[in-house]
Amino acid sequence: MADHHDLPFKAEYAKSGRSGCKGCKTNIGQESLRLAVMVQQPNWFHYACFWKRAKVLTHADIHGFDSLRWEDQQKIKDKIGGGSGGGSGGDSVSSAASADFSTEYAKSNKSMCRGCDDKIAKDEVRISRKDYESQRAKMYGPVDLWYHVDCFVEEREELGFGTDMNPDKINGFARLKKEDKDMLIEKLGKGDKGTKRKGGDAKGSGGKKAKTKETEEEKQLREQSQMLWKTRDALQKEVANNALKILLEINHQYVPAGESKLLDAVADCMMFGALEKCPECKEGQLVYGGSGYRCTGNVSEWTKCMYKTKTPKRRAFKVPKEYHDAACLKNYKYVKRDRVFPVESAPSSSLDSTDSGSSNKPLENMKFVILGKTVKSKGDLTKEIMSLGGHVVSKVASDVAACIGTKDEVNKKSKNVKEAEKANIQVVAEEFLDEVKKGGAVLLIQKHNLASWGADPSTRIKEPGVARKMGKSAEYIRKKDENMYTKSVPSTMKMKVKGGAAVDPDSGLEDTAHIFQHNGDIYNVVLGLVDVVRGTNSFYKLQALESDKGGAWWLFRAWGRVGTSIGGNKTERFGSANTLMAGFQQLYAEKTGNEWSNRHDFKKYPNKFYPLDIDYGQEDEEVMKLDVKSSKSKLPSSVQDLIRLIFDVESMKKAMLEFEIDLKKMPLGKLSKKQIQNAYSVLTELTKLMEKGGTQTQFLDATNRFYTLVPHDFGLKKPPLLDSSEVIKSKVEMLDNLLEIEVAYNMLKGGDSGEDPIDAHYKKLHTKLVPVEKKSDEYDRLCNYVKNTHAATHNQYDLVVEEVSSLSVCVCQSVCLCYYVKNTHAATHNQYNLVVEEVSTLCVCQSVCLYDYVKNTHAATRNQYDLVVEEVSTLCVCQSVCLCDNVKNTHAATHNQYNLVVEEIFTVDREHEADRYAPFRDLHNKMLLWHGSRTTNFAGILSQGLRIAPPEAPVTGYMFGKGIYLADMVSKSANYCRTSKADPTGLLLLCEAALGNMYERTGAEFVTSLPKGKHSCKGIGMTCPDPKQSYTTPDDVVIPMGKGVDAGVRSSLLYNEYQNDLRYTLNLYGPSIATLYLTHGPIWASPG
Secondary structure (H helix, E strand, O other), X not given: OOXXXXXXXXXXXXXXXXXXXXXXXXXXXXXOEEEEEEOOOEEEEEHHHHHHHOOOOOHHHEXXXXXXXXXXXXXXXXXHHOOOOOOOOHHHHHHHHHOOEEEEEOOOOXXXXXXXXXXXXOOXXXXXXXXXXXXXXHHHOOEEEEEEHHHXXXXXXXXXXXXXOOHHHOEOHHHOOHXXXXXXXXXXXXXXXXXXXXXXXXXXXXXXXXXXXXXXXXXXXXXXXXXXXXXXXXXXXXXXHHHHHHHHHHOOOOOOOOHHHHHHHHHHHHHHOEEOEOXXXXXOEXXXXXXXXXXXXXXXXXXXXXXXXXXXXXXXXXXXXXHOOOHHHHOOOOOOOOOOOOOOOOXXXXXXXXXXXXXXXXXXXXXXXXXXXXXXXHHHHHHHHHHOOOEXXXXXXXXXXXXXXXXXXXXXXXXXXXXXXXXXXXXXXXXXHHHXXXXXXXXXXXXXXXXXXXXXXXXHOOOOOOOOXXXXXXXXXXXXXXXXXXXOOOOOOOOOEEOOXXXXXXXXXXXXXXXXXXXXXXXXXXEEEEEOOOOXXXXXXXXXXXXXXXXXXXXXXXXXXXXXXXXXXEEEEEOOHHHHHHHHHHHHHHHHOOOHHHHHHOOOOOOOOEEEOOOOOHHHHHEOOOOOOOOOOOOOHHHHHXXXXXXXHHHHHHHHHHOOEOOOOOOHHHOOHHHHHHHHHHHHHHXXXXXXXXXXXXXXXXXXXXXXXXXXXXXXXXXOOOOOHHHHHHHHHHHHHHHHHHHHHHHHEOOOOOOOHHHHHHHHOXXXXXXXXXXXXXXXXXXXXHHHEEEOOEOOOOEOOOOOOOOOOOHHHHXXXXXXXXXXXXXXXXXXXXXXXXXXXXXXXXXXXXXXXXXXXXXXXXXXXXOOOOOOOOOOHHHHHHHHHHHHHEEEOEOOOEXXXXXXXXXXXXXXXXXXXXXXXXXXXXXEEEEEEOXXXXXXXXXXXXXXXXXXXXXXOOEOEOOEEEXXXXXXXXXXXXXXXXXXXXXXXXXXXXXXXXXXXXXXOOOOOOOOOOOEEEEOOOEEEOHHHOEEOOOOEEEOOOOEEEOOOOOOOOEOEEEEOOOOOEEOOEEEEEEEEEEEOOOOOOOO
């Protein structure tokens, strides 16, 4: 059953004569048939006016269609079919379809082609397809979307101009010059003449056949409709509304508001029997809803019951004798019968929806290539992929989600396998299709990858919900729809805070009034309401205002959709403070179900708003600013830079915006650990529902609660349902980050006003940070670790040492640096040149080697550009050799989206960390391993250490269960820094991990407790650092700094992953933090 909230149109009989037609601007008469285009609310039209403004593809797109009189249903079907008598083929359909297209000479050079996004020159022939789907089209009528002729021809199938359609039927064709007519016919063809002749035959006789050939189903539906309307008409004529309500109450039925719905409910009960209570929520009453019966109850205070059925349990409908004064009731006798429903047609809106809600099919919008010989036949695999919403294509291209094949096929290196490797597309086993049925395609593609390569699959998958029929125009329409309601909304708003709250500028009273207070209570509240089913994400604001001069009072209210300009406001004047408070309290109770006096013991009620904490900027006043220029800190400059980086408020806000969090409803200052832990609990509940196969109602209930705890801003998009492992994993990551941000932001508050803010924040870390001397062997060794462990599949970036400042430079170092730049340019990174512009103050032999290095290590497949060394500047040789080596060798081959440039390395000495680590210092198998995280998380990490996910967090997304995850390939951890071109600086942590006896796994396994005698868990990857090149420190700590080599293990993992859940076996005492620039795209070596 299609949810009526998602349908684009609505039909009913006008309840009064007051509604106005949006087409002709006159009133629509009571009881006359009216149709609506659904925008944010129904836009009603007369029946005749409606068809000039809307294009209906199927009657299933019209909510309320099945409740109309039979003759009106047939009238609408005939209109959709294209002929007044119901003819459905040939010329009538061809002409109707052609009416959606127009051609003309461009009136100016301002119009834009929707195919190529280029301007269309004045007087050039252009073709349009009418847009009926966008918000603007629905509100103001169809809009022409123009194309160059060649662009239109290229997209003709997607635009709906089939090869059977004749260009001479296009509007405006007759007004073109002969040579331009011939050109269109040549490019579009003359159409299928056979279809036209067939249509011509049908035209003469189709109408008569349609009237005489009535199926058994149509006969039952017609007779049922006529009986229902006969009963309804009699009730309307003979029975008063109050009597109808009492009849429903006597039979324990839901009593709707409005005469029309009362008549529908009583007529249904008289025809088919009184309805029993909902079997799912046990309390809700069932009501008729077009394509079945739905429950009106709630499973909780957050969510409506979603139970629907076509065969509800019923009992006899009783009519007391005192109501026998009406003939239709006196003569009524209950006859048991079942309601007949038409065969459901899929609404076109379900195919072309622009909602961002989760798809019912796990492979929607994904393309796959089947490689070579597979266990199942290619036909069976194709059917399986299509049933899951995916598509099978023959050629490997940049938009293919994955290839499906076997390990043998990968080893054969067939043409398609080579193409997949070149495009960095995973090859997955057939078992992927069995596991993906529960969702989480992106994660499972990576899990089932049989190849040693593969970039992030999410970058190759189109966003769900983009309309298909309009080609490239669909994305244009979607963006226009979003901009229509969001472009006028300011990103920031300066409000004047008076007495702890701010007067909303929309009231017009921000300069003359303040928020009213009484006995310490501030009469100001913002309420929110989220409903995933309806797509609701609403707010309601109430402010009691008092004149700054006294003697005047106002109640301001505003309402709308979060993140958009949709909504309104009202300011009402009151004569006294008492009437103002009464008005405020009445509205608060009406909207929330709670009395204002009980607001501190707030209880959520179904379909009611809930209160939100709002930040008007007063929180920022508590935050100590880190002003670089005015700072008098004596800390080393590199440490000062690190403090500014990890306490950067703007970075915290950007991180929250990335997660679509509504910063107005959940500002930094309002983050609380309890709130986040409660949100974790909801995600755990959702994970259990996935495992047990929960109902849609249960998923909706938990989703609504989650979005209430963590308010999101989706704009016009429908809040997505949290019903897949992939989306739950993303929300777990979001909460992990919010926990760290909450720690960092609370550390920013307060402090000694006389102390330099940088020094104050540094002290709060309770950690000693010392820059590692860049001339030291330790620095070189760690840089070598960075260089050598960049994994082969991490080829979205290169690891490059950009600066090793304040170094005395000798020749051999620059030689190695240049050699490194040349040799480590990955073969798949051929879209740009690498040019070393400057490495200043070098001696000659070093530059010679650098040039040699660049020349000799330019891969043969990188032939679309040249590498040119322009200058070489200021480095010390032996140090750069190690540094460059480290950066080069440990960068994984699949991590190719960015470059890693070592900026600084610090030693970290956390208070009491050495004491906590002491019991494990003698444990064997100690290693120095990487951990990556967002810069916004490091204040929490340094002050509190690395922590295991809280008990409330679900296990979804953790490969080996909850624990602290480390890696021996630097680029594996660098991916978790979440850097971008706009924010290129990331932080990596080096941890001394006492691993002891490792529980080794080659695939994901949820580990709740380690086997006896095991101290940690290791996921063994197919690639690992060469153990021959490892370095062991005097403290017996192994640094796995070798270049990546084949581990000789068959595994679902690409690289080693270490999970340690013993609380104090990680040592943050020693070389620990590397400040890196993770530079996306081409990297140019710059002057030091």
